[in-house]
Amino acid sequence: MEEIKWFTAQVQACEPAMYRLAMSILTNGDDAADAAQETICIAYEKLHTLRRRDRFKPWILRILTNECYAILRQRQRFLESDALPEPEAPALSEEHQDLWQAVCDLSEQLRSVVVLYYYEGFSAREIGSILRISEANVKTRLSRARKRLRELLEG
Amino acid sequence: MGFDEELRRRAAAEGDGVPESFSNRVRETLDNLPSRPSRRGTWRHLLGAGLAAAVAVTVALPNTSAAMAETLSALPVVGELFRAVTFRTYAVEEGKNHVSIDVPQILDETGSTGAEAINDQVETYTDQLIAEFESEAQADGYFNLDVTWEVVTNTEKWFTLRISTDRVMASGNHQEQHYHIDAATGEQKTLSDLFPADYDYVTVISDELKTQMAQRMADNPGEAYWLEGINELGTWYFDAIDPEQDFYFNGDGKIVIPFDKYEVGPGSTGSPEFTLENPDLYEHILYQP
Numbered sequence: 001m002e003e004i005k006w007f008t009a010q011v012q013a014c015e016p017a018m019y020r021l022a023m024s025i026l027t028n029g030d031d032a033a034d035a036a037q038e039t040i041c042i043a044y045e046k047l048h049t050l051r052r053r054d055r056f057k058p059w060i061l062r063i064l065t066n067e068c069y070a071i072l073r074q075r076q077r078f079l080e081s082d083a084l085p086e087p088e089a090p091a092l093s094e095e096h097q098d099l100w101q102a103v104c105d106l107s108e109q110l111r112s113v114v115v116l117y118y119y120e121g122f123s124a125r126e127i128g129s130i131l132r133i134s135e136a137n138v139k140t141r142l143s144r145a146r147k148r149l150r151e152l153l154e155g
Numbered sequence: 156m157g158f159d160e161e162l163r164r165r166a167a168a169e170g171d172g173v174p175e176s177f178s179n180r181v182r183e184t185l186d187n188l189p190s191r192p193s194r195r196g197t198w199r200h201l202l203g204a205g206l207a208a209a210v211a212v213t214v215a216l217p218n219t220s221a222a223m224a225e226t227l228s229a230l231p232v233v234g235e236l237f238r239a240v241t242f243r244t245y246a247v248e249e250g251k252n253h254v255s256i257d258v259p260q261i262l263d264e265t266g267s268t269g270a271e272a273i274n275d276q277v278e279t280y281t282d283q284l285i286a287e288f289e290s291e292a293q294a295d296g297y298f299n300l301d302v303t304w305e306v307v308t309n310t311e312k313w314f315t316l317r318i319s320t321d322r323v324m325a326s327g328n329h330q331e332q333h334y335h336i337d338a339a340t341g342e343q344k345t346l347s348d349l350f351p352a353d354y355d356y357v358t359v360i361s362d363e364l365k366t367q368m369a370q371r372m373a374d375n376p377g378e379a380y381w382l383e384g385i386n387e388l389g390t391w392y393f394d395a396i397d398p399e400q401d402f403y404f405n406g407d408g409k410i411v412i413p414f415d416k417y418e419v420g421p422g423s424t425g426s427p428e429f430t431l432e433n434p435d436l437y438e439h440i441l442y443q444p
Contacts, residue, residue: 008185015181016171033180040184048276049345049399062398073394099165100172118159119166125352132398134353150158 007047010056011040017057017120018064024103024111025068031075035067042067058122062130065112102152110145113138191283236338237263237270237314239306245285254288256281256302261316267341269314273334277304277318280332284320307403312338313444315403329426330415333403337442344442345399349410354439361395363433364412368393368419371427378427380420393419404444405430409437 011018018039022032043060050059103114116127117138124138131138242260247253258281261270281302288300301321308315314336322328335344350356368380381392396412405411410431416422437443 004188004190007188011181011185015178016173018181019171019173019177029174029176033177036177037180037184040181040188044188046397046399048279051272051343051345066395066398070394099162100169118162119169121163129352132355132357134355146158146162149162 003047007044011043011060014057014060017061017115020115020119021061021064021112022068024115025065025108026071027104027108031071032068035064035071038067039064057120058126058130061116062132065131098153099149102149105152106145106148110141110148113141114145114149117142191279236265236311237261237309237336239304239316241304243281245281247288252299254300256284256300257304258302259304259316259318261314261336263341265341267336269336269341269343272343273316273336276334277316280318307333308444310338310444313404313442314338315444317403328416331401331413331426333401333413335403346396346402347398349442350436350439351441356436356439357395357398359433359436360400360410360412360431363431363436364396364429365393367429378420378424380424380427408443410440 018036019032022035023029026032026035039060043063046063050056103111106114112131113127116122116130117124122130124142125135127138128135239259239261241257243258245254245256245258247255259277260274263270284300284302299322301319303319303321305317305319306315307317316334318332318334320330320332336342337344337348346356365382368382371378372380372382383392383394400412402410402412411428412431413428414420414426416424416426420427
């Protein structure tokens with residue numbers, strides 16, 4: 001398959017994961033779209049460095065994570081931390097909003113691991129690689145997130 | 156059902172939840188990609204030069220017959236497992252324009268995946284340079300481009316090929332890219348392969364680079380880097396390396412991070428290189444030359 005067609009198909013398959021991960025870090029739809037746009041351009045330029053094509057998804061999510069944190073750093077230089085926007089829930093059918101709403105109530109550190117673990121099905125080791133934190137740290141965050149989600153969802 | 160399974164079930168039931176505005180941006184970005192990947196850093200200055208129109212081009216292809224044999228024999232054999240030769244040469248001498256591109260090829264008797272992959276990448280890169288020159292060059296332009304290669308490391312453990320791109324237009328610009336092979340397996344390696352998956356080498360290397368940059372600025376007032384807090388140099392500042400940042404090993408086995416001109420500082424800083432000394436890196440490193 002022509003390179004650009006293969007790349008386009010891969011990105012489209014990753015679009016929901018890219019959206020949720022970007023939202024979990026940035027909590028803002030416009031910033032999430034900016035991060036995705038930059039990520040797609042970088043990934044396309046760096047495609048020759050991707051050695052295992054079957055690892056495209058974690059690879060592009062790792063680039064996306066970098067871009068999200070770059071945007072976050074830029075944003076924090078202009079805003080006081082208390083002026084940061086509140087998490088914005090994505091457009092979902094109303095009957096299923098409760099989990100995502102609960103995820104949005106978690107801290108940023110917990111949101112990204114929850115998205116990658118529960119929504120995307122990555123292992124703790126893979127999540128560590130994407131977020132560039134240790135596997136032990138991922139497990140700690142997951143444990144805290146699980147506890148908090150139980151409180152939020154089960155009252 | 157356990158709570159974990161319950162959360163997974165709920166997550167799956169939510170669907171993708173992607174709003175149209177996000178999908179539109181993804182689609183627009185994909186629609187506007189060039190038909191082949193180009194390296195933004197490499198092309199940034201070339202595209203800005205505004206070159207176009209007819210240029211007489213000569214292409215030398217000494218990859219057949221006696222010319223190839225002569226080329227091969229004239230070059231030094233650089234190692235036992237891998238060696239590199241100039242496979243093709245592209246040359247233009249016309250008025251103020253000068254282009255010389257030596258296209259190397261890595262030869263190895265085992266037919267390793269790394270050598271094949273790197274040969275493809277190098278050929279794609281040089282083909283792009285040539286195509287861009289042919290479509291952009293102007294008869295009244297001042298175009299000076301040299302692409303050369305050298306083998307930086309060639310041991311029983313490691314092989315590194317450097318491609319250097321020098322262009323002179325409004326000002327000189329030097330860029331490098333290094334390609335690595337783990338000689339034990341024949342596989343191509345990049346920076347992320349050097350360290351265990353759970354080791355945050357990006358932060359460790361980035362922190363050392365920022366410290367070294369600050370020290371160089373303190374030692375030499377003429378050397379400037381875009382670091383946080385240096386406001387007069389613009390809004391962008393260097394904070395972290397790319398996870399696949401270019402690198403090579405020096406003769407002492409230390410990692411050297413080379414930056415292209417304008418990558419981390421103004422043009423006056425040139426193309427700086429930093430030798431990494433942090434012992435923690437070398438305690439975690441998985442490969443050494």
